[in-house]
Amino acid sequence: MMQKKFGGSLPVFVVFKGDLQSPDVLQLMIKTQQFLKEDPNVSVAQSVADLIEQMNDAMGEGKKIPDDKAKIEQLWFLLEGQEVMPQLVNDDLTKGVIQSKFASVDSKNIEAFTEKMNRFIEENRNENCQIELTGMPSVYVKLNNSLINSQYNSLLIAIVLVILIVGSILKSVSKGIYTAIPIIATIVVLFGFMGITGIPLDIATVLVASIALGIGIDYSIHVITGFNHYLKENGDAEKAIEYVILSSGKAIVINVISVSAGFLVLLFSQIVPLQNFGLLIAISMIGSGFGALTLLPAILILANRKRKITANNH
Amino acid sequence: MKSIFRKVVFTALIGTGSILFVNAQDAPTILKKMDDVMYSPKDMTGENTIVLIDKAGNEEVREATIKQKGTDKRMFRFTSPASQAGIAVLSLPNDVMYMYLPAFGRERRIASSAKNQNFAGTDFSYDDMESVPFSDKYTPKLLKTEDNVFVLELTPKGRSDYSKVIVTIDKEHYYPMLMEYYDRGGNKVKQAKYTFKKIGNYWNAAEIEMTDLKKNHKTKMQMSDVKYDTGLSDDEFTVRKLVQ
Numbered sequence: 001m002m003q004k005k006f007g008g009s010l011p012v013f014v015v016f017k018g019d020l021q022s023p024d025v026l027q028l029m030i031k032t033q034q035f036l037k038e039d040p041n042v043s044v045a046q047s048v049a050d051l052i053e054q055m056n057d058a059m060g061e062g063k064k065i066p067d068d069k070a071k072i073e074q075l076w077f078l079l080e081g082q083e084v085m086p087q088l089v090n091d092d093l094t095k096g097v098i099q100s101k102f103a104s105v106d107s108k109n110i111e112a113f114t115e116k117m118n119r120f121i122e123e124n125r126n127e128n129c130q131i132e133l134t135g136m137p138s139v140y141v142k143l144n145n146s147l148i149n150s151q152y153n154s155l156l157i158a159i160v161l162v163i164l165i166v167g168s169i170l171k172s173v174s175k176g177i178y179t180a181i182p183i184i185a186t187i188v189v190l191f192g193f194m195g196i197t198g199i200p201l202d203i204a205t206v207l208v209a210s211i212a213l214g215i216g217i218d219y220s221i222h223v224i225t226g227f228n229h230y231l232k233e234n235g236d237a238e239k240a241i242e243y244v245i246l247s248s249g250k251a252i253v254i255n256v257i258s259v260s261a262g263f264l265v266l267l268f269s270q271i272v273p274l275q276n277f278g279l280l281i282a283i284s285m286i287g288s289g290f291g292a293l294t295l296l297p298a299i300l301i302l303a304n305r306k307r308k309i310t311a312n313n314h
Numbered sequence: 315m316k317s318i319f320r321k322v323v324f325t326a327l328i329g330t331g332s333i334l335f336v337n338a339q340d341a342p343t344i345l346k347k348m349d350d351v352m353y354s355p356k357d358m359t360g361e362n363t364i365v366l367i368d369k370a371g372n373e374e375v376r377e378a379t380i381k382q383k384g385t386d387k388r389m390f391r392f393t394s395p396a397s398q399a400g401i402a403v404l405s406l407p408n409d410v411m412y413m414y415l416p417a418f419g420r421e422r423r424i425a426s427s428a429k430n431q432n433f434a435g436t437d438f439s440y441d442d443m444e445s446v447p448f449s450d451k452y453t454p455k456l457l458k459t460e461d462n463v464f465v466l467e468l469t470p471k472g473r474s475d476y477s478k479v480i481v482t483i484d485k486e487h488y489y490p491m492l493m494e495y496y497d498r499g500g501n502k503v504k505q506a507k508y509t510f511k512k513i514g515n516y517w518n519a520a521e522i523e524m525t526d527l528k529k530n531h532k533t534k535m536q537m538s539d540v541k542y543d544t545g546l547s548d549d550e551f552t553v554r555k556l557v558q
Contacts, residue, residue, distance in 0.1 A: 058422060059415065059418045059420060059422060060418075060420060061418065066417075068417060070397065070417040071415075071417040073398070073417070074397070074398070074401060074415040074416070074417045074418070075415070077398055077401055077415075077434055077435075078413070078415075080432070080434050080435035082431060083431075091368060091372075
Protein backbone atom coordinates (compact mmCIF):
# COMPACT_ATOMS: atom_id res chain seq x y z
CA MET A 1 0.00 0.00 0.00
CA MET A 2 2.84 2.34 0.88
CA GLN A 3 4.37 1.66 -2.52
CA LYS A 4 1.14 2.38 -4.36
CA LYS A 5 0.55 5.61 -2.52
CA PHE A 6 4.07 6.96 -2.46
CA GLY A 7 5.37 5.51 -5.67
CA GLY A 8 8.07 3.36 -4.18
CA SER A 9 10.26 2.92 -1.22
CA LEU A 10 13.86 3.09 -2.34
CA PRO A 11 15.14 6.52 -3.34
CA VAL A 12 17.08 6.45 -6.62
CA PHE A 13 19.30 9.29 -7.76
CA VAL A 14 20.97 9.80 -11.08
CA VAL A 15 23.62 12.48 -10.81
CA PHE A 16 24.67 14.50 -13.85
CA LYS A 17 27.94 16.42 -13.89
CA GLY A 18 28.30 18.98 -16.62
CA ASP A 19 26.96 22.37 -17.67
CA LEU A 20 23.36 22.10 -16.57
CA GLN A 21 22.28 25.00 -18.72
CA SER A 22 23.42 23.32 -21.92
CA PRO A 23 20.65 21.82 -24.07
CA ASP A 24 22.57 18.55 -24.50
CA VAL A 25 22.84 17.83 -20.80
CA LEU A 26 19.18 18.68 -20.17
CA GLN A 27 18.04 16.55 -23.10
CA LEU A 28 20.14 13.69 -21.78
CA MET A 29 18.42 14.11 -18.41
CA ILE A 30 15.02 13.88 -20.08
CA LYS A 31 16.12 10.81 -22.03
CA THR A 32 17.37 9.18 -18.83
CA GLN A 33 14.12 9.97 -17.07
CA GLN A 34 12.12 8.38 -19.87
CA PHE A 35 14.34 5.30 -19.70
CA LEU A 36 13.85 5.17 -15.92
CA LYS A 37 10.08 5.37 -16.22
CA GLU A 38 10.01 2.45 -18.68
CA ASP A 39 10.85 0.22 -15.73
CA PRO A 40 7.59 -1.01 -14.16
CA ASN A 41 9.03 -0.40 -10.70
CA VAL A 42 9.67 3.29 -11.32
CA SER A 43 6.70 5.62 -11.28
CA VAL A 44 8.11 9.03 -10.44
CA ALA A 45 11.18 10.85 -11.67
CA GLN A 46 11.84 14.56 -11.49
CA SER A 47 14.67 16.90 -12.28
CA VAL A 48 15.37 20.45 -13.28
CA ALA A 49 14.98 19.35 -16.91
CA ASP A 50 11.24 18.78 -16.23
CA LEU A 51 10.93 22.30 -14.91
CA ILE A 52 12.71 23.75 -17.94
CA GLU A 53 10.36 21.81 -20.21
CA GLN A 54 7.35 23.12 -18.32
CA MET A 55 8.60 26.69 -18.41
CA ASN A 56 9.29 26.36 -22.13
CA ASP A 57 5.73 25.14 -22.53
CA ALA A 58 4.49 28.13 -20.53
CA MET A 59 6.40 30.41 -22.91
CA GLY A 60 4.40 28.80 -25.70
CA GLU A 61 7.16 26.77 -27.32
CA GLY A 62 6.04 23.30 -26.37
CA LYS A 63 6.99 20.84 -23.68
CA LYS A 64 10.60 20.29 -24.65
CA ILE A 65 14.10 21.48 -23.89
CA PRO A 66 14.90 24.54 -26.04
CA ASP A 67 17.83 24.07 -28.43
CA ASP A 68 19.12 27.53 -27.67
CA LYS A 69 21.23 27.93 -24.55
CA ALA A 70 20.16 31.60 -24.20
CA LYS A 71 16.55 30.47 -23.86
CA ILE A 72 17.48 27.96 -21.16
CA GLU A 73 19.36 30.63 -19.23
CA GLN A 74 16.33 32.89 -19.28
CA LEU A 75 13.94 30.13 -18.28
CA TRP A 76 16.36 29.40 -15.50
CA PHE A 77 15.93 32.97 -14.34
CA LEU A 78 12.24 32.22 -13.75
CA LEU A 79 13.11 29.14 -11.71
CA GLU A 80 15.67 30.76 -9.47
CA GLY A 81 13.33 31.75 -6.69
CA GLN A 82 11.77 28.27 -6.48
CA GLU A 83 12.17 26.41 -3.22
CA VAL A 84 12.78 23.10 -4.99
CA MET A 85 15.84 24.26 -6.91
CA PRO A 86 18.48 23.61 -4.23
CA GLN A 87 17.29 19.98 -4.13
CA LEU A 88 17.76 19.53 -7.86
CA VAL A 89 20.96 21.40 -8.70
CA ASN A 90 24.02 22.66 -6.87
CA ASP A 91 24.80 26.37 -6.53
CA ASP A 92 27.24 26.70 -9.41
CA LEU A 93 25.04 24.60 -11.74
CA THR A 94 27.65 21.93 -12.43
CA LYS A 95 25.71 19.10 -10.83
CA GLY A 96 22.08 18.11 -11.17
CA VAL A 97 20.10 15.15 -10.01
CA ILE A 98 17.14 13.10 -11.16
CA GLN A 99 15.14 12.12 -8.10
CA SER A 100 13.20 8.92 -8.43
CA LYS A 101 11.88 6.01 -6.44
CA PHE A 102 12.12 2.29 -6.94
CA ALA A 103 9.06 0.31 -5.86
CA SER A 104 10.39 -3.21 -5.43
CA VAL A 105 12.48 -4.45 -2.52
CA ASP A 106 13.26 -7.75 -4.25
CA SER A 107 17.00 -8.03 -4.62
CA LYS A 108 16.67 -9.66 -8.05
CA ASN A 109 14.64 -6.74 -9.43
CA ILE A 110 17.01 -4.29 -7.85
CA GLU A 111 20.02 -5.98 -9.34
CA ALA A 112 18.46 -6.16 -12.81
CA PHE A 113 17.52 -2.49 -12.54
CA THR A 114 20.96 -1.26 -11.50
CA GLU A 115 22.59 -3.37 -14.17
CA LYS A 116 20.26 -1.99 -16.84
CA MET A 117 20.78 1.58 -15.63
CA ASN A 118 24.54 1.25 -15.52
CA ARG A 119 24.53 -0.09 -19.08
CA PHE A 120 22.38 2.86 -20.18
CA ILE A 121 24.71 5.29 -18.43
CA GLU A 122 27.75 3.69 -20.01
CA GLU A 123 26.19 4.11 -23.46
CA ASN A 124 25.08 7.71 -22.96
CA ARG A 125 27.75 9.43 -20.93
CA ASN A 126 30.16 11.71 -22.80
CA GLU A 127 33.00 14.09 -22.07
CA ASN A 128 30.57 16.97 -21.47
CA CYS A 129 28.34 15.06 -19.14
CA GLN A 130 29.24 12.49 -16.54
CA ILE A 131 26.41 10.37 -15.20
CA GLU A 132 26.33 8.34 -12.05
CA LEU A 133 23.67 6.16 -10.46
CA THR A 134 23.36 6.44 -6.70
CA GLY A 135 20.65 5.91 -4.13
CA MET A 136 19.44 2.83 -2.34
CA PRO A 137 19.28 0.26 -5.19
CA SER A 138 22.99 0.60 -5.94
CA VAL A 139 23.71 0.40 -2.23
CA TYR A 140 21.51 -2.68 -2.02
CA VAL A 141 23.33 -4.43 -4.84
CA LYS A 142 26.66 -3.80 -3.15
CA LEU A 143 25.22 -4.86 0.19
CA ASN A 144 23.75 -8.05 -1.28
CA ASN A 145 27.01 -9.05 -2.89
CA SER A 146 28.83 -8.62 0.37
CA LEU A 147 26.02 -10.44 2.22
CA ILE A 148 26.32 -13.47 -0.04
CA ASN A 149 30.10 -13.44 0.11
CA SER A 150 30.16 -13.21 3.87
CA GLN A 151 27.50 -15.93 4.03
CA TYR A 152 29.75 -18.34 2.11
CA ASN A 153 32.79 -17.47 4.13
CA SER A 154 31.19 -17.52 7.55
CA LEU A 155 29.38 -20.82 6.90
CA LEU A 156 32.53 -22.47 5.64
CA ILE A 157 34.57 -21.23 8.60
CA ALA A 158 31.82 -22.24 11.05
CA ILE A 159 31.59 -25.78 9.68
CA VAL A 160 35.36 -26.24 9.75
CA LEU A 161 35.50 -24.92 13.31
CA VAL A 162 32.62 -27.17 14.41
CA ILE A 163 34.39 -30.21 12.99
CA LEU A 164 37.67 -29.21 14.65
CA ILE A 165 36.21 -28.41 18.06
CA VAL A 166 33.87 -31.39 18.27
CA GLY A 167 36.65 -33.56 16.86
CA SER A 168 39.10 -32.40 19.51
CA ILE A 169 36.60 -32.84 22.34
CA LEU A 170 35.73 -36.36 21.22
CA LYS A 171 39.37 -36.96 20.29
CA SER A 172 38.40 -38.15 16.81
CA VAL A 173 38.26 -36.17 13.57
CA SER A 174 35.87 -38.68 12.01
CA LYS A 175 33.40 -38.15 14.89
CA GLY A 176 33.68 -34.42 14.33
CA ILE A 177 32.71 -34.97 10.72
CA TYR A 178 29.78 -37.28 11.69
CA THR A 179 28.46 -34.54 13.99
CA ALA A 180 28.60 -31.97 11.24
CA ILE A 181 26.70 -34.09 8.67
CA PRO A 182 23.16 -33.59 10.06
CA ILE A 183 23.69 -29.86 10.38
CA ILE A 184 25.11 -29.59 6.85
CA ALA A 185 22.04 -31.51 5.64
CA THR A 186 19.85 -29.06 7.54
CA ILE A 187 21.50 -26.07 5.91
CA VAL A 188 21.03 -27.68 2.49
CA VAL A 189 17.33 -28.19 3.29
CA LEU A 190 17.12 -24.61 4.60
CA PHE A 191 18.53 -22.98 1.46
CA GLY A 192 16.47 -25.36 -0.67
CA PHE A 193 13.33 -24.23 1.14
CA MET A 194 14.28 -20.57 0.69
CA GLY A 195 14.87 -21.19 -3.00
CA ILE A 196 11.54 -22.98 -3.56
CA THR A 197 9.42 -20.48 -1.60
CA GLY A 198 11.36 -17.48 -2.93
CA ILE A 199 12.35 -16.09 0.47
CA PRO A 200 15.18 -13.68 -0.29
CA LEU A 201 18.51 -13.68 1.45
CA ASP A 202 18.50 -10.38 3.32
CA ILE A 203 19.95 -8.88 6.46
CA ALA A 204 17.62 -10.93 8.67
CA THR A 205 17.58 -14.27 6.83
CA VAL A 206 21.34 -14.24 6.30
CA LEU A 207 21.64 -14.89 10.03
CA VAL A 208 19.54 -18.05 9.96
CA ALA A 209 22.16 -20.46 8.62
CA SER A 210 24.72 -19.44 11.22
CA ILE A 211 22.18 -19.57 14.06
CA ALA A 212 20.88 -22.93 12.81
CA LEU A 213 24.42 -24.22 12.83
CA GLY A 214 25.04 -22.95 16.34
CA ILE A 215 21.85 -24.30 17.93
CA GLY A 216 21.47 -27.39 15.75
CA ILE A 217 24.92 -28.73 16.51
CA ASP A 218 23.83 -29.25 20.14
CA TYR A 219 21.51 -32.09 19.20
CA SER A 220 24.24 -33.94 17.36
CA ILE A 221 26.66 -33.47 20.25
CA HIS A 222 24.07 -34.83 22.71
CA VAL A 223 23.49 -37.87 20.53
CA ILE A 224 27.12 -38.60 19.85
CA THR A 225 28.33 -38.22 23.46
CA GLY A 226 25.43 -40.35 24.74
CA PHE A 227 26.20 -42.92 22.08
CA ASN A 228 29.89 -43.04 23.06
CA HIS A 229 28.95 -43.44 26.69
CA TYR A 230 26.59 -46.38 26.12
CA LEU A 231 28.87 -47.96 23.53
CA LYS A 232 31.68 -48.03 26.08
CA GLU A 233 29.33 -49.62 28.63
CA ASN A 234 28.00 -52.52 26.59
CA GLY A 235 29.89 -52.43 23.24
CA ASP A 236 26.74 -52.85 21.15
CA ALA A 237 26.17 -49.95 18.74
CA GLU A 238 22.50 -50.68 18.07
CA LYS A 239 21.73 -50.98 21.78
CA ALA A 240 23.62 -47.76 22.42
CA ILE A 241 21.56 -45.93 19.81
CA GLU A 242 18.39 -47.26 21.40
CA TYR A 243 19.44 -45.93 24.82
CA VAL A 244 20.44 -42.57 23.40
CA ILE A 245 17.19 -42.08 21.55
CA LEU A 246 15.14 -43.03 24.57
CA SER A 247 17.04 -40.71 26.91
CA SER A 248 18.60 -37.77 25.01
CA GLY A 249 16.11 -38.19 22.17
CA LYS A 250 13.19 -37.18 24.33
CA ALA A 251 15.04 -34.08 25.50
CA ILE A 252 15.97 -33.19 21.94
CA VAL A 253 12.36 -33.48 20.73
CA ILE A 254 11.13 -31.27 23.57
CA ASN A 255 13.90 -28.77 22.87
CA VAL A 256 13.12 -28.70 19.13
CA ILE A 257 9.44 -28.10 19.83
CA SER A 258 10.00 -25.34 22.37
CA VAL A 259 12.68 -23.49 20.39
CA SER A 260 10.65 -23.74 17.15
CA ALA A 261 7.48 -22.58 18.85
CA GLY A 262 9.41 -19.70 20.33
CA PHE A 263 10.69 -18.52 16.95
CA LEU A 264 7.37 -19.19 15.18
CA VAL A 265 5.90 -16.39 17.29
CA LEU A 266 7.71 -14.09 14.85
CA LEU A 267 5.17 -15.15 12.19
CA PHE A 268 2.84 -12.61 13.78
CA SER A 269 5.38 -9.84 13.28
CA GLN A 270 4.47 -6.88 11.08
CA ILE A 271 7.89 -7.01 9.46
CA VAL A 272 8.20 -9.53 6.65
CA PRO A 273 11.93 -10.30 7.02
CA LEU A 274 11.29 -11.12 10.69
CA GLN A 275 8.44 -13.47 9.74
CA ASN A 276 10.79 -15.24 7.35
CA PHE A 277 13.47 -15.32 10.00
CA GLY A 278 11.16 -17.03 12.53
CA LEU A 279 9.91 -19.56 10.01
CA LEU A 280 13.38 -20.44 8.77
CA ILE A 281 14.81 -20.85 12.27
CA ALA A 282 11.91 -23.17 13.15
CA ILE A 283 12.47 -25.21 9.99
CA SER A 284 16.18 -25.54 10.65
CA MET A 285 15.54 -26.54 14.29
CA ILE A 286 13.18 -29.27 13.19
CA GLY A 287 15.61 -30.24 10.44
CA SER A 288 18.63 -30.48 12.69
CA GLY A 289 16.69 -32.28 15.45
CA PHE A 290 15.35 -34.72 12.91
CA GLY A 291 18.83 -35.13 11.43
CA ALA A 292 20.37 -35.76 14.85
CA LEU A 293 17.76 -38.43 15.65
CA THR A 294 17.70 -40.24 12.28
CA LEU A 295 20.66 -39.41 10.05
CA LEU A 296 23.29 -39.34 12.78
CA PRO A 297 22.28 -42.72 14.36
CA ALA A 298 22.35 -44.31 10.92
CA ILE A 299 25.82 -42.90 10.29
CA LEU A 300 27.01 -44.05 13.71
CA ILE A 301 25.73 -47.58 13.23
CA LEU A 302 27.28 -47.77 9.77
CA ALA A 303 30.60 -46.49 11.08
CA ASN A 304 30.65 -48.86 14.05
CA ARG A 305 29.45 -51.87 12.12
CA LYS A 306 32.58 -51.57 10.02
CA ARG A 307 34.65 -51.51 13.19
CA LYS A 308 32.74 -54.53 14.54
CA ILE A 309 33.42 -56.47 11.35
CA THR A 310 37.11 -55.61 11.42
CA ALA A 311 37.18 -56.49 15.14
CA ASN A 312 35.52 -59.87 14.42
CA ASN A 313 38.01 -60.64 11.68
CA HIS A 314 40.94 -60.35 14.03
CA MET B 315 3.99 78.24 50.92
CA LYS B 316 2.21 74.97 50.52
CA SER B 317 0.00 76.34 47.77
CA ILE B 318 2.98 77.67 45.81
CA PHE B 319 4.61 74.27 45.98
CA ARG B 320 1.40 72.65 44.82
CA LYS B 321 1.18 75.12 41.96
CA VAL B 322 4.71 74.35 40.84
CA VAL B 323 4.10 70.62 40.90
CA PHE B 324 0.83 71.08 39.08
CA THR B 325 2.31 73.18 36.26
CA ALA B 326 5.22 70.78 35.99
CA LEU B 327 2.79 67.89 35.59
CA ILE B 328 0.76 69.69 32.96
CA GLY B 329 3.95 70.73 31.23
CA THR B 330 5.37 67.19 30.94
CA GLY B 331 1.93 65.88 30.14
CA SER B 332 1.60 68.15 27.15
CA ILE B 333 5.11 67.27 25.99
CA LEU B 334 4.18 63.60 26.23
CA PHE B 335 0.97 64.28 24.39
CA VAL B 336 2.83 65.97 21.55
CA ASN B 337 5.14 63.00 21.21
CA ALA B 338 2.55 60.33 21.62
CA GLN B 339 1.42 60.00 18.07
CA ASP B 340 -0.69 57.00 17.33
CA ALA B 341 0.63 54.09 15.30
CA PRO B 342 -1.43 54.69 12.12
CA THR B 343 -0.11 58.26 11.90
CA ILE B 344 3.49 57.10 12.21
CA LEU B 345 2.99 54.43 9.55
CA LYS B 346 1.24 56.91 7.29
CA LYS B 347 4.20 59.27 7.63
CA MET B 348 6.57 56.40 6.77
CA ASP B 349 4.49 55.65 3.67
CA ASP B 350 4.67 59.31 2.71
CA VAL B 351 8.46 59.26 2.94
CA MET B 352 8.73 56.07 0.92
CA TYR B 353 6.06 56.69 -1.69
CA SER B 354 5.74 60.43 -2.10
CA PRO B 355 7.67 60.90 -5.38
CA LYS B 356 5.41 61.03 -8.44
CA ASP B 357 7.92 58.95 -10.37
CA MET B 358 11.45 57.65 -10.12
CA THR B 359 14.11 56.24 -12.40
CA GLY B 360 17.41 54.72 -11.36
CA GLU B 361 20.06 52.08 -11.67
CA ASN B 362 19.72 49.08 -9.43
CA THR B 363 22.60 46.84 -8.42
CA ILE B 364 21.64 43.53 -6.90
CA VAL B 365 24.34 41.71 -4.96
CA LEU B 366 23.54 38.14 -3.99
CA ILE B 367 25.67 36.76 -1.15
CA ASP B 368 25.44 33.07 -0.29
CA LYS B 369 26.30 31.54 3.06
CA ALA B 370 29.89 30.90 1.96
CA GLY B 371 30.24 34.61 1.21
CA ASN B 372 30.31 34.24 -2.59
CA GLU B 373 28.91 37.27 -4.35
CA GLU B 374 27.00 37.49 -7.59
CA VAL B 375 26.15 40.87 -9.09
CA ARG B 376 23.24 41.74 -11.33
CA GLU B 377 22.28 45.10 -12.67
CA ALA B 378 18.96 46.52 -13.73
CA THR B 379 17.23 49.77 -14.49
CA ILE B 380 14.10 50.72 -12.61
CA LYS B 381 11.29 53.03 -13.62
CA GLN B 382 8.45 53.63 -11.26
CA LYS B 383 5.36 55.78 -11.35
CA GLY B 384 3.24 56.35 -8.26
CA THR B 385 3.12 53.33 -6.02
CA ASP B 386 1.73 50.75 -8.35
CA LYS B 387 3.49 50.95 -11.71
CA ARG B 388 7.00 49.69 -12.10
CA MET B 389 9.29 48.47 -14.87
CA PHE B 390 12.34 46.48 -13.96
CA ARG B 391 14.82 45.60 -16.70
CA PHE B 392 18.05 43.65 -16.27
CA THR B 393 21.16 44.93 -18.02
CA SER B 394 23.76 42.48 -16.76
CA PRO B 395 24.98 39.70 -16.69
CA ALA B 396 24.76 39.12 -20.43
CA SER B 397 22.67 35.96 -20.12
CA GLN B 398 19.97 37.91 -18.31
CA ALA B 399 20.23 41.23 -20.10
CA GLY B 400 16.86 42.32 -21.40
CA ILE B 401 14.75 40.26 -19.01
CA ALA B 402 12.08 42.63 -17.75
CA VAL B 403 9.31 42.63 -15.19
CA LEU B 404 6.33 44.97 -15.39
CA SER B 405 4.15 45.45 -12.31
CA LEU B 406 0.76 47.07 -12.77
CA PRO B 407 -2.09 47.85 -10.36
CA ASN B 408 -4.24 45.02 -8.93
CA ASP B 409 -1.45 42.45 -8.75
CA VAL B 410 -1.00 42.26 -12.49
CA MET B 411 2.55 41.32 -13.41
CA TYR B 412 4.22 40.51 -16.69
CA MET B 413 7.63 39.08 -17.41
CA TYR B 414 9.48 39.40 -20.66
CA LEU B 415 12.17 36.98 -21.82
CA PRO B 416 14.07 38.40 -24.82
CA ALA B 417 15.32 34.98 -25.99
CA PHE B 418 11.69 34.05 -26.56
CA GLY B 419 10.65 37.52 -27.73
CA ARG B 420 7.50 37.07 -25.75
CA GLU B 421 5.92 38.23 -22.48
CA ARG B 422 4.19 36.07 -19.93
CA ARG B 423 1.76 37.07 -17.23
CA ILE B 424 2.88 35.93 -13.77
CA ALA B 425 0.24 34.17 -11.72
CA SER B 426 -0.55 35.89 -8.46
CA SER B 427 -0.06 32.53 -6.73
CA ALA B 428 3.63 32.75 -7.67
CA LYS B 429 4.03 35.99 -5.81
CA ASN B 430 5.23 34.50 -2.55
CA GLN B 431 8.17 33.03 -4.46
CA ASN B 432 11.46 34.80 -4.47
CA PHE B 433 12.26 37.25 -7.19
CA ALA B 434 15.09 36.05 -9.46
CA GLY B 435 17.25 34.31 -6.89
CA THR B 436 17.14 37.25 -4.48
CA ASP B 437 15.83 37.11 -0.93
CA PHE B 438 12.97 39.41 -1.88
CA SER B 439 9.68 37.76 -2.68
CA TYR B 440 7.58 39.29 -5.44
CA ASP B 441 5.40 40.50 -2.57
CA ASP B 442 8.31 42.27 -0.89
CA MET B 443 9.09 43.98 -4.18
CA GLU B 444 5.71 45.59 -4.66
CA SER B 445 5.31 49.13 -3.46
CA VAL B 446 1.86 49.03 -1.95
CA PRO B 447 1.69 51.49 0.99
CA PHE B 448 2.20 49.71 4.30
CA SER B 449 -0.91 51.42 5.70
CA ASP B 450 -2.97 49.58 3.08
CA LYS B 451 -1.49 46.17 3.85
CA TYR B 452 -1.00 46.25 7.60
CA THR B 453 -2.64 47.27 10.84
CA PRO B 454 0.00 48.95 13.03
CA LYS B 455 0.47 48.89 16.79
CA LEU B 456 3.03 51.04 18.59
CA LEU B 457 5.33 48.77 20.58
CA LYS B 458 7.73 51.34 21.98
CA THR B 459 9.16 54.79 21.51
CA GLU B 460 12.87 55.25 22.04
CA ASP B 461 15.21 58.22 21.76
CA ASN B 462 15.54 58.10 17.99
CA VAL B 463 13.05 55.52 16.84
CA PHE B 464 9.50 54.27 16.88
CA VAL B 465 8.97 50.53 16.85
CA LEU B 466 5.71 49.37 15.27
CA GLU B 467 4.24 45.93 15.03
CA LEU B 468 2.41 45.44 11.74
CA THR B 469 -0.25 42.77 11.38
CA PRO B 470 -1.30 41.89 7.83
CA LYS B 471 -4.85 42.85 6.91
CA GLY B 472 -5.21 40.28 4.16
CA ARG B 473 -3.43 37.13 3.03
CA SER B 474 0.29 37.19 3.73
CA ASP B 475 3.26 34.91 4.22
CA TYR B 476 4.10 36.78 7.36
CA SER B 477 2.30 36.74 10.69
CA LYS B 478 3.75 40.11 11.61
CA VAL B 479 6.40 42.61 10.66
CA ILE B 480 8.26 44.63 13.27
CA VAL B 481 9.43 47.91 11.81
CA THR B 482 11.85 50.37 13.37
CA ILE B 483 11.23 53.91 12.10
CA ASP B 484 13.50 56.94 12.34
CA LYS B 485 11.83 59.43 14.67
CA GLU B 486 13.00 62.53 12.87
CA HIS B 487 12.60 61.64 9.21
CA TYR B 488 10.11 58.76 9.37
CA TYR B 489 11.96 56.39 7.10
CA PRO B 490 12.21 52.70 8.04
CA MET B 491 15.56 51.51 9.39
CA LEU B 492 14.87 47.87 10.02
CA MET B 493 12.05 45.49 9.15
CA GLU B 494 11.85 42.09 10.78
CA TYR B 495 9.55 39.53 9.20
CA TYR B 496 7.96 36.74 11.23
CA ASP B 497 6.39 33.57 9.81
CA ARG B 498 3.10 32.05 10.96
CA GLY B 499 4.93 30.02 13.59
CA GLY B 500 6.18 33.26 15.13
CA ASN B 501 9.79 32.74 14.05
CA LYS B 502 11.81 35.57 12.61
CA VAL B 503 12.55 34.49 9.03
CA LYS B 504 13.85 37.55 7.25
CA GLN B 505 15.11 41.01 8.02
CA ALA B 506 15.72 44.06 5.89
CA LYS B 507 18.15 46.82 6.84
CA TYR B 508 17.54 50.14 5.14
CA THR B 509 20.02 52.90 4.41
CA PHE B 510 18.31 56.11 3.33
CA LYS B 511 19.87 59.11 1.62
CA LYS B 512 18.28 62.39 0.77
CA ILE B 513 18.10 63.10 -2.97
CA GLY B 514 16.49 66.45 -3.76
CA ASN B 515 13.31 66.63 -1.75
CA TYR B 516 12.99 62.93 -1.18
CA TRP B 517 14.49 60.25 0.96
CA ASN B 518 15.83 57.41 -1.14
CA ALA B 519 16.50 53.82 -0.03
CA ALA B 520 20.10 53.79 -1.25
CA GLU B 521 20.58 50.26 0.00
CA ILE B 522 18.29 47.55 1.28
CA GLU B 523 20.03 44.55 2.74
CA MET B 524 17.63 41.62 2.96
CA THR B 525 18.76 38.56 4.90
CA ASP B 526 16.98 35.24 4.73
CA LEU B 527 17.71 33.88 8.19
CA LYS B 528 16.75 30.31 7.33
CA LYS B 529 18.93 30.05 4.24
CA ASN B 530 21.61 32.37 5.60
CA HIS B 531 21.52 34.10 2.24
CA LYS B 532 21.75 37.85 1.70
CA THR B 533 20.67 40.25 -1.02
CA LYS B 534 21.80 43.85 -1.24
CA MET B 535 19.75 46.14 -3.45
CA GLN B 536 21.65 49.33 -4.15
CA MET B 537 20.23 52.33 -5.99
CA SER B 538 22.25 54.84 -7.95
CA ASP B 539 21.59 57.58 -10.54
CA VAL B 540 18.22 58.14 -8.98
CA LYS B 541 16.07 60.83 -10.57
CA TYR B 542 12.70 61.91 -9.20
CA ASP B 543 9.68 63.45 -10.85
CA THR B 544 10.92 63.45 -14.43
CA GLY B 545 7.35 63.18 -15.65
CA LEU B 546 7.18 59.56 -16.81
CA SER B 547 4.03 58.88 -18.77
CA ASP B 548 1.73 55.88 -18.37
CA ASP B 549 2.89 54.69 -21.79
CA GLU B 550 6.16 53.66 -20.18
CA PHE B 551 4.29 50.98 -18.25
CA THR B 552 2.60 48.92 -20.94
CA VAL B 553 3.14 45.42 -22.30
CA ARG B 554 4.15 47.02 -25.59
CA LYS B 555 6.99 48.86 -23.83
CA LEU B 556 7.89 45.70 -21.92
CA VAL B 557 8.45 43.77 -25.12
CA GLN B 558 10.60 46.47 -26.68
